[in-house]
Amino acid sequence: MSENKVVTRFAPSPTGFMHVGGVRTALYAWLWAKKNGGQFILRIEDTDKVREVGGSIEHIQKSLKWLGLNWDQGPDVGGLSAYIQKFLKWFGLNRSYIQSERLKLYKKYAKILIEKGFAYADPYTEEEIEKWRLKAETENKPFLYRDHRPENPPKWDGTMPLRFKTGELKRTVWNDVVWGELSAGPEALDDFILIKSDGYPTYNFAHIIDDIEMGVTHVMRGQEFISSTPKFLSLYEALGVTPPLFATTPPIMGPDGKKKLSKRDGAKDILEYKREGYLPEAMINYLAFLGFNPGGEKEVYTPEELISVFDLNKIQRSGAQWNDIKLNWFNKEHIKQLIPEKYLEIGMNWVPKEYILKNGVEKTKRDLMLIRDNIVKFSDIINIFKNKKTINVIKILNNFSTKIDSFSKLSSEEKYSYLVKNNNENQEFTFTEDSFSKLSSEDEFSYLFSDPSYLFEMLIWKDLKNSPDKFLKTLEYLEKVFNLLGSVDEKDWTYESLKNVVWNYAGEEGRGNVLWPTRVALSGKEKSPDPFKLAETLGKATTQKRISKVIELLRKLIGTVNNTSNTNTKTVIN
């Protein structure tokens, strides 16, 4: 090991999928190693064979690779290295990064400790110890094994646990890179188990031996280890080794902000975010900023920028609440930062194959560019391109100026097919009676099939709401619009010409004042395509019919208001 070189490690145990807390610890270790041109080691701590979950190691590696947190040393550091490892093993040099394959090493160190008088066999049964523990608990005292340390322990034969014989009982003071000076009284020191009766070392023992052997200089880990740090330090002392620097990471909290984020309150498998189409650099950015801040007002950082700006003593001490909404924002920002080629390269993977097959790569790419600003994560693309009939959705979407969200609800092909038909493209699709009734029964586009009913209040543009003659004014606007539209010949009934005849008038009277009631008259809804698109789609006859209906209703209403002052204007009218 070359001196002065930074070596960090991420040492998970293979007990399930990677969650965000573990990933962030790995991220900080990785950032620090990269920043200092050092080494980042992946080590698997599989000394608890009971809790081990199959496939975890692969999952951990996959997760780190997705995020780009590549390790310089670890299990399978690439084909050549694996070969070299095998070669070294042949000569009895164990280079494994999996603890269960390093048992001889721990035994070697255990023997050293026994010889030095720092370890002894534990002759008690678990029941005996449990009894002492319960007694301590009822007396509200901390349980200390060393109060029961045997006078003449038997020789260790490997079937009993091997315990560390803690040295001088004293106050321990040490320095944590994040927390500053920390200390604990002698009650933090105890005779902990080094090697379990099953022959595997405990975490407390194995991780220290490995950190020594691998030359680790900086240990990042959660604050649950602060309390046991005095034990670790006393072991380093017994071995005569200078301990590494400790950097304690704050926890990531659940939605209530009090408990650590757990599977129960939505902690997801990190690869789940990959499946949902989050960018790894966005995840890294978000995760890094959950408990770290370089100062300044810049927030969107590339991984490279994070490396240069990362600093251990700018890590936060208290826990930070997980926030999906902010993660979404980071993802959106990182999508914006992608160059178009890269965006398309990723996006194309999310478009259903049939769509590309049908429309060709070039058109698909154009469509992808159209929706770029509207996606939060790449899986949104699937919703937009979902079934093979979504051919013109994006185009219609543009025309209709409708938000993506409502289009994601356009799941039924019936709904879609109508839109396609009205877009005068892809005439191949035919309506069935069944699909028609299904579509028309759905509320969102009901105005395309049947005349809507109205709420009087909805007809009024917001600026006019407080005006005493709001209904009279609205009536005037609609009458004028009716006449203007009437001047357009049916053969010339297009979006452009409709807009042309109304536009100047709307500009004079206030666009909202005129266009809002027109649109509501045609759709009966607060949210729908713009009035010209609606009029074009509905045709001249229906357009005139609906507007004149509203005019008639308004006239009636105004008549009533003049007679009785108490008319409920919220009434639904047909």
Add this chain to the structure above:
RNA sequence: GGCCUUAUCGUCUAACGGUUAGGACGAGUGCUUUUCAAGCACUAAAUUCGGGUUCGACUCCCGGUAAGGUCACCA
């Protein structure tokens, strides 16, 4: 219960002992070819409480409160 810690807008956070306590997300309002989305602008929103030290405290000290960690043949 012992021990070890932590505390700034709802959330993530910034602030050599001297700032109108800053930014971001979210929210609200407005602008943008009405409405939705996107975009832009603006607004509201915080130093846990009580004592000190100091000319001056988010910052240092003491105490209260609240919260977290730990006291395994788990890591």
